[in-house]
Every structure is written in structure tokens, then in C-alpha cells.
Amino acid sequence: MLNNNLVAAIETNWLSLLIAVVVVAGLHALAKRRVGFGTRVLVALGVGLVAGIVLNQTASEFQAISTLGSIYVNLIRMLVMPLVFVLVINSIVSITQLDYLRKIGVKTIGWFLGTTGAAAIIGLLVALAMNPGAGIQASQPEGFEAREVPTFFQVVLDQVPSNPIQDAASGKVVPILIFALFIAIAIVRVGSRKPEAVQPVKAFIASLTEVMHQVVKYVLRFTPYGVFALIAVMAARYGIETLKPLAMLIVVSYVALILHFVIVFGGLVSFVAKVNPLKFFKKAYPTIAVAFTTRSSYATLPVNLEVITKRLRISDRIASFVAPLGATMNFNGCGGVWPAVVAVFVSEVFGVPLSFTDYLLIVFVSVISSIGVAGVPGPASISTTVVLTAVGLPLEGIAIVVAVEALIDMGRTAVNATGTTVTSLLVANAEGEFDRASFDRDEEDELELTTA
Template structure:
């Protein structure tokens, strides 16, 4: 990336900050602004500020389809060893499903320990209809797009991944005849990455607006009574990130876990504020490659797959929420029901979209599987946005951890780049 000297002018202190510093500062200012607006009865103003955040999210979502398709095609064409690609796929799925089951277990343990549902009356909650998960075979068949253009229009990431893999494979198989197409996608990939860079530079403003809206809308009145539920999930996410992901990076990959967390701070904050794993994908792909030295061929495969099937944060949320509902209604759960929750949430995570609010649908499925009242979902829905922020940040962290582990195992990581503290800088788009 082109670097320039220190910027001057009235906004120089702001423009000279690293992008992650701008984002953190914007997050803090947004929270303070939102609390002030809520306390002074100006929640409507917070809703108006949200429009800026909505615009930023639209820009991010605009990148998802072209970035996933183009980068994955380029990743496939850069790998001629199909056996290696198969290994990467098996490792990715194994990592995602294994850590998801572990996350649910942590959620259940914290739910049993912290008793988030004790003393909460759910008798006034509205009844809800159960949501049943589609059969696994239906989810499997649904991976194959009937119309790739329609899949792109609908933003169906899993179908786009499937088509991009086959398309890239076909380019490889035709040999020399596919070279013009390969060169075209390489050039297009450079353009898409530059577009991504420009969009990411607006992240601080989007983060400020979204946090001001969340704090301004919810305030402290709703958060304090259900603070134990929020605390249990946030504590669980920290435990899972530090011990599970940090431990795997340190012990299995033999890499510095502190550098890992330094390198993914931008996607973590964007995921925290946007509550969308898929929406954060462009930021995650840029950070993992530039900050952690992961090769494009690995990142372009594992990250889109992870944004689709890796839901560790969402799965942990299922464990905490299920215990909350059971305790609030005075229902004792047995070991078989605990195991059912783990299995159901793990399998349901495969077909859960990486978009805001998808966790509530998944929670309805999990509660139904063990016979718990769905009225509890109505209460959880009131603080779902707050919970969604933590679980999405954990989902994205898991995607990055998997990518680093696989890249290290395949020799596809630049260790010098990984060990060099570096974070994305906001591009100076005024200079071209």
C-alpha cells in the first residue's frame, strides 16, 4: 500500500491515526453520544444518526458478492494441486464444527454457573410459534445454485462459494485456453481490493453512527435487569477467544497470539458494531492478508466458508439463552437435553446466515428441540442486538483463527509479516 508523510491541517490529528485507532475512538464517542441522547429523551435523534451507519453497511454489503466470487476464483486458479485444496476444506470444516461445539459447552457452563434466568418473570411474554430447522439434506442440496446470477442477487454466500470453486476449477482444467480468463480475474481482483480499501476507510463514521443508535435506543434501563445474560455471553466470548483461539494459535500454530489479536482488531470492531459476519468479510479478508501475512489462496477459501458456517459466538449464545429460559421457567434440564442443545446448535449453525438477527431464529430451533417454552425468546429479543454484537465479533475472530492455523499448516503464511506489528491505514483516496 502506498504510504505518505504525516498529514497537515485542522484534521491532521485525526487523519494521522491508524484506522483501528479511528474506529476505537469513534466507538467510544458513539456510545457516549448515544447514552446522552437516551438520557435526555432524544432517542429519535439516535435513530436519525443510524442512517449514516446504514449507509456504511450498505457499502460493505455491496462488496460481499464481487469480493467472495472474484477472490475465490483467483484463489482456485492459483492452486493447481487439488489434493491440497481438499485438505484445506477438510481442515476448515473440522475446525469450525469442533470449536462451535466447544463454544456451546462454554455457554451452557456459564449459564449453569451464573444463573442468568434466576428471579426473572416471563409470564407476560407473548407466545411464539416454533421455528423448525430445514432437514439437513435440504440444506445440502441448497448449496448448489439453480441460477448463479440469482444466488449473487440474493447474496447466498454458500451458493456463490460453490459456483466460484467449480468455475475456478474449470479455468485450471482447460489449461492455456483459460489464461485470458485467469488474467482478467487477477486484474479484476486488484480493482475489487482497492474498492474494498476505499469503503473500509469510512468505517469510523459507520461505527460511530451504529453505536450512537444502539446506546441511544436501548439506554441503561433495558440492559441492567438482564445484565447477567449479557455478562455471561460477553464473558464467555472472551474466554473462548483467549483460551480456545489464542491457545490454538499459540500451541498448534506456534505463533504469537498477541500478534494475532492485534492483526484482527479492525474486523472485530466492525463485526461488533455491524453484527454481520458476512458484512464484515471484506474487512476480515484485507486484515488477515495484510496484517497477518496469510496467502490469498487460503484466505479466499476459508474466510467466505467461515462467514457462512462458523457461528461459534451464535452457538455460545444458544447455550446461555437456553439456560436462561429454563431457569426463568423453573425447568430442570438433564444431560441428554444438554447434549441435544450442543448437537442441534452445532448443526443449525451450518445453515444460519451470517446476518443480524439470525441467532434468534436459530434459538427458536434449539429451544424447540428440548421442549423449552418459546416465550423466552420474546424477552431475549429485547436485548438481542447487544448480544449479537459480542457473538458476531467472536464469529469473525474464529474465522481469522482458522485461516491462520490452516495457512501455517500449509506453509502459506509470511512469518515476517505476521511478526511485524502492522494494522491497516485509512487510504489517502484524495491522492489517487
């Protein structure tokens, strides 16, 4: 009986299975030829659309492809809790090992988190105003249950950890974040009195962080395959017309990023540091350009250090602290604007309404999770996963938006890197380590950019 059912399933899904095997083999061949990750994701998007159209017209079942997409979503879900817990602890412990923590560390982290919160608010407002999910409708995943809308005080109470293991098993992200913060603070406090007592814990956390980074890399390698599968299934079920509004997602994202760049960064430079914003951004242009083209905060770091010290006339002491920390922790674009836009998009696509309390939670989780994704490959995907999980939205929506991430990631990274440059100015100005006279006097600064 079982064999008969298996044969029947294969016969019904033969086209789906054939397409899945051919596409997976093709994407794997591109990876072997060292075709760029972003290119492979875009190829997977295009092939998924074509495959979905074919299946929409020729097949009633496509379980082989949908199973591939479900595997990808499950792998992402697998990462959330252990990754958040380990990385929040490691980030806080690593930061507090620096001598400057009390003097400039708190200010630096405060600006990072504050601007990320502002970015999340802007992302929410723009997404709600422009509604990027309009026109796309998807059925809610099997087993998904809409949450009852709790009162504000119940939401606050639910975020306080009571049983961390049970919270993790229940998929509650915020209690795990808070629990990790308590652990990190305790390690710092004990370490200030008895360094030898916490050294084994620090070494374990640092080692586990490296291991989790590698696990993330493994999972992210499946992204092109997951994008292909979930886009193909969506196109097969709903047709090509439902995917056209993805273009609106790109527009909404860039509108939010530009508004954050102009209003938040421009406002802070003008009114807090009291610096001409046009002159500042002109001097910071190498950082913006390299971040936009490389899509990597790490690749931008050497250039940003040069810009901060030689063009902006900020002390080496401030630059050497803020710039490396910003490359691993400051995610205004990836951790602020993007998760907020995606949350609104996914709620519209899957028909899961969000309340005002959910909006507050999105901003809060975006800020806190930006600590947790410090130094992780693909921070935008991880932050978005954490935010969607926190507000109870289907993670299946991630693969839909990942399809256009390569186009949006350029703007996100430019905003991330610029945010680090702005924070360097704000901290240096507050600490008297910004040479304003040289900044104002220099008309042209020589900066030789070399790229590998």
C-alpha cells in the same frame, strides 16, 4: 351475542388496545425516519417496560398487546422448518462448488464447527454456573406441555428422520437438518458425475434461498413490535422487579464470549499454530474493532481480508476462501455461545428443566444449525429459535432476550469475525501457506482502513 362479547372485550382491553396502537404507530414512524434497528429495539424495550408497569397498576386485561406478541412468535415459528431445510442444502452445495473443498474446505469447515461446539459448551457451563434466569419467573405459554425425559438411546433414535414431512409438522428440527444434509451430499455426488442433471435443482435451491432471505427480513422487521408486546405483557403480569436480572444475561454472555476468546482462540493460536497469541491479536485488532462497532460480519469482510493477507501474512488463496466463508458460516458467538446461554435462561424463566441429554442436544444442534443460518439476516435469532425448538423450550423466551441483543451483539460479532481470522491461520499453517518469517519479522504493518 357475538357483538356484545366483542364490545365487552374492547371495553375491558381499551387501555391495552390504545397503548398498542400508539406504540406501533410510534415505532413505525421511527422506522420511516430510518432510525437504526438496534435503537428501535431498545426503544421498544423501554416503552414496553413503561407500558407494562402502567397496565400492571391500571388494567386486569391486556389481550391486545399479548396478541401482538403472539403474532410475532408465530411468525418466527413459521420460518424454522423451511429455512433450515433450504439453507443447509444451499450452504453445502455452494461450498462444494469450490476447487479447494477436499484440500482446505474440510479443514476450514471442521474448525468452524469445532469452535462453534466449544463455544456452545462454554456458554452452557457459564450459564449453568451463573444462572442468568434467576429471579425471573414466567408462566408457561398456553398449550405448552413439558416433555418426558427420554433415555439417551431414544433421543438418538428420535433424531433419525423417518418421515420428513411428519417430522417437520411435529416441529422436529434435527431430523430435518439430517435429511437436508443427505440431500445436499447427494446433489454434490451426482453433480460430480453429471453436472447438468443437478443444475435445475441447484438453481431452484439458490432461488428459494433468496426468497427465504427476503421472508426473514420481513419477519425481522416485526422484532421491535414483538419485543414491545412481550416485554409489556411480562412487566404487566410480574412487575418491573422480575426484569432486573436481564442485566445478568448480559454479564453471563460477555463472560462466556471472553472465555471463548481467550481459552479457545488463544489456545489454538498458541498450541496448534504455535504463534504468539498477543502478537496475533494485536495484528488482528482492526478486524476485532470493526466487527465490534459495525456488528456485521459482512461489513468486516474487506478489512478482515486485508488483515489476513497483509498483517498475518497468509496467502491470498487461503484468505479468499476462508474469509468469505467465515462471514457467512462461522458463528461462534451467534450460533454457539448465545443459543446455549439463552436455552439455560429460558428453561429457568419458564420452569422447564433440562437434562444432561438436553445439554448434549443443545451443543449438537448449535453446531449443525450454524450451517443452516449461513448468510441469513439475524443468524443469532434463527439459531436460537432452532435450539429452543429442538429441546422443546417455549419460543416466547426469544422476545425477552432480543430486548438486550443489541448490547450483546457487538461482542458476538467480534467473536465471530475473530474466529474466521483464527481459522485462516490454522488452515494456512497446515497447508504451508503461512509466511511465519514475515509474520515474526514485521513489527508494524501498515493497514489503511476505510469505512463507508
